[in-house]
Amino acid sequence: xxxxxxxxxxxxxxxxxxxxxxxxxxxxxxxxxxxxxxxxxxxxxxxxxxxxxxxxxxxxxxxxxxxxxxxxxxxxxxxxxxxxxxxxxxxxxxxxxxxxxxxxxxxxxxxxxxxxxxxxxxxxxxxxxxxxxxxxxxxxxxxxxxxxxxxxxxxxxxxxxxxxxxxxxxxxxxxxxxxxxxxxxxxxxxxxxxxxxxxxxxxxxxxxxxxxxxxxxxxxxxxxxxxxxxxxxxxxxxxxxxxxxxxxxxxxxxxxxxxxxxxxxxxxxxxxxxxxxxxxxxxxxxxxxxxxxxxxxxxxxxxxxxxxxxxxxxxxxxxxxxxxxxxxxxxxxxxxxxxxxxxxxxxxxxxxxxxxxxxxxxxxxxxxxxxxxxxxxxxxxxxxxxxxxxxxxxxxxxxxxxxxxxxxxxxxxxxxxxxxxxxxxxxxxxxxxxxxxxxxxxxxxxxxxxxxxxxxxxxxxxxxxxxxxxxxxxxxxxxxxxxxxxxxxxxxxxxxxxxxxxxxxxxxxxxxxxxxxxxxxxxxxxxxxxxxxxxxxxxxxxxxxxxxxxxxxxxxxxxxxxxxxxxxxxxxxxxxxxxxxxxxxxxxxxxxxxxxxxxxxxxxxxxxxxxxxxxxxxxxxxxxxxxxxxxxxxxxxxxxxxxxxxxxxxxxxxxxxxxxxxxxxxxxxxxxxxxxxxxxxxxxxxxxxxxxxxxxxxxxxxxxxxxxxxxxxxxxxxxxxxxxxxxxxxxxxxxxxxxxxxxxxxxxxxxxxxxxxxxxxxxxxxxxxxxxxxxxxxxxxxxxxxxxxxxxxxxxxxxxxxxxxxxxxxxxxxxxxxxxxxxxxxxxxxxx
RNA sequence: GCCGAAGUGAUGGAAUGGCAGACAUGUCGGUCUCAAAAACCGAUGUCCUUGCGGACAUGAGGGUUCGACUCCCUCCUUCGGCACCA
Numbered sequence: 001x002x003x004x005x006x007x008x009x010x011x012x013x014x015x016x017x018x019x020x021x022x023x024x025x026x027x028x029x030x031x032x033x034x035x036x037x038x039x040x041x042x043x044x045x046x047x048x049x050x051x052x053x054x055x056x057x058x059x060x061x062x063x064x065x066x067x068x069x070x071x072x073x074x075x076x077x078x079x080x081x082x083x084x085x086x087x088x089x090x091x092x093x094x095x096x097x098x099x100x101x102x103x104x105x106x107x108x109x110x111x112x113x114x115x116x117x118x119x120x121x122x123x124x125x126x127x128x129x130x131x132x133x134x135x136x137x138x139x140x141x142x143x144x145x146x147x148x149x150x151x152x153x154x155x156x157x158x159x160x161x162x163x164x165x166x167x168x169x170x171x172x173x174x175x176x177x178x179x180x181x182x183x184x185x186x187x188x189x190x191x192x193x194x195x196x197x198x199x200x201x202x203x204x205x206x207x208x209x210x211x212x213x214x215x216x217x218x219x220x221x222x223x224x225x226x227x228x229x230x231x232x233x234x235x236x237x238x239x240x241x242x243x244x245x246x247x248x249x250x251x252x253x254x255x256x257x258x259x260x261x262x263x264x265x266x267x268x269x270x271x272x273x274x275x276x277x278x279x280x281x282x283x284x285x286x287x288x289x290x291x292x293x294x295x296x297x298x299x300x301x302x303x304x305x306x307x308x309x310x311x312x313x314x315x316x317x318x319x320x321x322x323x324x325x326x327x328x329x330x331x332x333x334x335x336x337x338x339x340x341x342x343x344x345x346x347x348x349x350x351x352x353x354x355x356x357x358x359x360x361x362x363x364x365x366x367x368x369x370x371x372x373x374x375x376x377x378x379x380x381x382x383x384x385x386x387x388x389x390x391x392x393x394x395x396x397x398x399x400x401x402x403x404x405x406x407x408x409x410x411x412x413x414x415x416x417x418x419x420x421x422x423x424x425x426x427x428x429x430x431x432x433x434x435x436x437x438x439x440x441x442x443x444x445x446x447x448x449x450x451x452x453x454x455x456x457x458x459x460x461x462x463x464x465x466x467x468x469x470x471x472x473x474x475x476x477x478x479x480x481x482x483x484x485x486x487x488x489x490x491x492x493x494x495x496x497x498x499x500x501x502x503x504x505x506x507x508x509x510x511x512x513x514x515x516x517x518x519x520x521x522x523x524x525x526x527x528x529x530x531x532x533x534x535x536x537x538x539x540x541x542x543x544x545x546x547x548x549x550x551x552x553x554x555x556x557x558x559x560x561x562x563x564x565x566x567x568x569x570x571x572x573x574x575x576x577x578x579x580x581x582x583x584x585x586x587x588x589x590x591x592x593x594x595x596x597x598x599x600x601x602x603x604x605x606x607x608x609x610x611x612x613x614x615x616x617x618x619x620x621x622x623x624x625x626x627x628x629x630x631x632x633x634x635x636x637x638x639x640x641x642x643x644x645x646x647x648x649x650x651x652x653x654x655x656x657x658x659x660x661x662x663x664x665x666x667x668x669x670x671x672x673x674x675x676x677x678x679x680x681x682x683x684x685x686x687x688x689x690x691x692x693x694x695x696x697x698x699x700x701x702x703x704x705x706x707x708x709x710x711x712x713x714x715x716x717x718x719x720x721x722x723x724x725x726x727x728x729x730x731x732x733x734x735x736x737x738x739x740x741x742x743x744x745x746x747x748x749x750x751x752x753x754x755x756x757x758x759x760x761x762x763x764x765x766x767x768x769x770x771x772x773x774x775x776x777x778x779x780x781x782x783x784x785x786x787x788x789x790x791x792x793x794x795x796x797x798x799x800x801x802x803x804x805x806x807x808x809x810x811x812x813x814x815x816x817x818x819x820x821x822x823x824x825x826x827x828x829x830x831x832x
Numbered sequence: 833g834c835c836g837a838a839g840u841g842a843u844g845g846a847a848u849g850g851c852a853g854a855c856a857u858g859u860c861g862g863u864c865u866c867a868a869a870a871a872c873c874g875a876u877g878u879c880c881u882u883g884c885g886g887a888c889a890u891g892a893g894g895g896u897u898c899g900a901c902u903c904c905c906u907c908c909u910u911c912g913g914c915a916c917c918a
Contacts, residue, residue, distance in 0.1 A: 006870075045918050082918070085917075085918065086916080086917065158916075170917080220836065225835080349833095424915070429916095431916095432916090502916095503915095542918080544836080545913065545914080545915080546915065577838095577912090580911080585911090614855085616844060620838070621912085628844065630857085632856085637871090699846085700845095700854090702855080704854095706856075707854080707855070778850085778851085781850095781898065781899045786851075819898055821850095821899080823899095826850060829899060
């Protein structure tokens with residue numbers, strides 16, 4: 001445990017953390033919005049404590065904030081807590097901990113951890129989503145959406161544990177069973193609240209193109225999630241009934257190959273169709289079994305495709321055939337119309353289903369390469385081809401047929417062109433306590449009513465009981481449920497007991513930071529319009545779809561109702577990778593959590609910060625290694641000793657001049673050494689600046705600074721002015737990354753002000769280039785030799801020099817030179 | 833299953849069409865020391881070779897190119913998301 005001797009981080013760090021706070025370095029006057037820079041990190045859920053994996057997010061954000069400050073921006077960097085959620089409620093049920101108390105305790109712990117990391121925020125703007133001053137406005141959003149017809153109620157299924165009599169989150173369902181009691185989970189349908197995000201599907205899709213500074217992979221994932229597809233909605237007449245059945249297809253060209261219809265088990269017509277048919281009881285019970293199956297498994301295609309014939313038929317309008325109607329678990333009610341026309345020859349899932357139940361397979365698009373035979377086909381032919389067995393459309397290219405048949409169907413009124421999205425409306429109801437109550441009152445006379453704005457917030461009652469019975473504590477609280485009707489004053493009205501999905505809380509918090517204490521409005525429109533969109537949003541890739549999509553949706557809604565003037569919330573997005581340990585995401589249950597507290601105690605926050613950033617490219621996952629932390633610590637020791645040495649201005653001489661390294665710089669004459677060091681300084685400034693400006697390449701920025709430090713040590717007896725410049729450069733370039741040691745060393749160098757009040761360094765472009773470069777010479781693409789040449793040497797000179805090189809001469813000999821490729825100032829390749 | 837990523841020494845990684853392995857970690861050897869720690873110096877992809885040097889090498893296989901870790905195709909493995917974890 002001799003670590004402490006390297007440098008006194010334990011004295012330095014608390015001192016500077018206090019200094020930054022006392023001098024309000026991170027506190028922003030939002031009225032001064034010229035040159036604003038809004039740097040936002042995804043706010044955390046306050047679980048027990050932060051681990052080094054969380055730290056990556058906040059450290060990156062802190063480095064960006066400090067760097068932008070030095071680039072003269074007015075930086076706003078706030079923090080808050082996504083404080084509602086399932087874990088606190090589960091802990092309450094298990095251990096009797098009050099969710100509010102445990103959550104607020106966790107917040108205190110995490111806040112202390114952030115401070116010890118040297119991660120600073122404008123804490124005057126802290127928001128906590130579980131406190132009434134915040135969730136009042138979450139409820140206000142619900143009311144606004146309700147008023148615009150964008151919040152509505154419909155039946156939807158939940159995972160239900162029949163033994164615990166409780167609704168389960170997907171996470172609580174393990175292999176189709178309840179995580180607590182292992183009982184098989186069933187599906188139960190409940191009336192639930194939805195936000196109509198599908199109303200914004202087209203805009204959410206199209207506006208992705210505006211987000212030029214978002215990672216391409218995130219935009220691709222969102223595009224697929226929205227899942228726009230063009231096709232035809234067909235009206236099938238049901239044989240012997242008045243009803244019609246709507247099916248959506250993107251492959252109307254295969255309509256003549258439809259050999260059965262498949263409905264989702266939840267399809268509203270299923271019960272009507274089955275009624276009175278042969279084996280009604282048996283069929284109904286099979287359908288019920290499918291309905292009970294886990295939605296998760298069904299959507300993920302991990303369950304066997306099963307089905308049952310309803311006994312009914314539809315008429316295919318294209319050819320007047322009777323087509324049997326089946327019910328199957330591979331059809332999802334949530335997508336399209338919940339019913340499909342199945343074409344086994346040209347859809348793989350339909351193919352497998354047809355094989356299993358011996359349903360006919362009819363080829364209607366022939367493969368142009370190989371004639372298709374339904375009896376010998378081993379898989380569906382999903383590609384294009386030539387139309388066959390398709391009446392008047394035979395012989396057409398299938399791609400052409402899509403358009404022709406769609407036109408024909410519209411003309412004959414068999415159906416119409418339509419656009420479908422995979423995106424579904426956002427189910428926000430949770431049958432839980434620890435969330436923002438949905439501000440709705442049910443009155444026997446007046447019906448469903450939103451809580452008037454003046455009565456908000458609908459407070460969560462605190463004197464509730466947590467019982468493991470599964471019933472939400474809100475339902476049991478008479479004081480909460482029983483209320484007056486806001487319209488007619490009737491005493492017998494009751495409150496909605498569902499709370500909102502925590503994604504609602506997190507879909508607007510970035511707006512609240514601007515005016516966090518307003519109590520008559522969610523935020524100040526004029527000021528928000530000055531400070532948003534967020535200039536840089538930083539968070540985990542796991543939020544690529546849901547959180548970001550919901551935030552975009554709410555922002556667009558706000559834009560529509562005129563409370564903000566922009567319609568995309570985040571201009572730049574950076575998604576960092578996860579830090580894993582032993583190949584797995586850090587989690588308490590896996591027991592692979594690395595706590596920052598001990599590491600900071602042992603090595604200091606700067607070391608932990610440096611290692612976290614040096615570990616690898618920040619957008620990629622990285623494996624945590626405690627050994628790597630020591631390396632970072634040693635490097636800071638090396639940096640620390642630079643200041644001690646600057647006074648004597650003799651680096652290597654003090655440590656034994658005999659041990660001169662073979663470094664290129666050290667072997668040069670004195671003047672050239674000084675030039676080389678000067679060049680290294682400016683190259684490093686350039687490299688670090690570029691790495692921070694584009695893509696946050698902290699790992700390569702740090703290695704560039706390491707190289708500079710190595711060079712400083714390698715130069716014997718350098719010019720003291722250049723030495724001073726080299727050391728100051730090192731400190732400034734490191735300062736956003738390791739702020740405490742940088743501040744301390746800056747003072748030791750005789751400076752007065754905080755280093756973060758300093759302007760970032762500029763490099764001198766004229767100092768970057770060398771006059772002589774070493775050029776690699778390849779023969780047939782293989783490296784054979786290297787020669788030193790003047791920069792921008794003439795081609796013929798270069799050619800002559802290369803061919804007179806003894807190694808090259810030996811290889812080329814009298815072989816014929818086919819090609820002589822010169823990449824200017826980079827490389828030569830001779831092809832023989 | 834679908835969607836999105838990633839695979840390079842013993843390890844984290846660098847190089848985005850031009851010298852593969854920068855910068856670190858680890859290991860080995862050395863300097864200093866009574867000793868250790870710290871610090872400093874050196875070696876370190878694999879194989880062949882006393883040496884000079886050479887061959888091979890970026891998950892596997894194929895392709896494009898004067899030249900491929902980088903671009904294209906097929907496959908394998910790992911990770912993230914899949915709508916009630918946040």
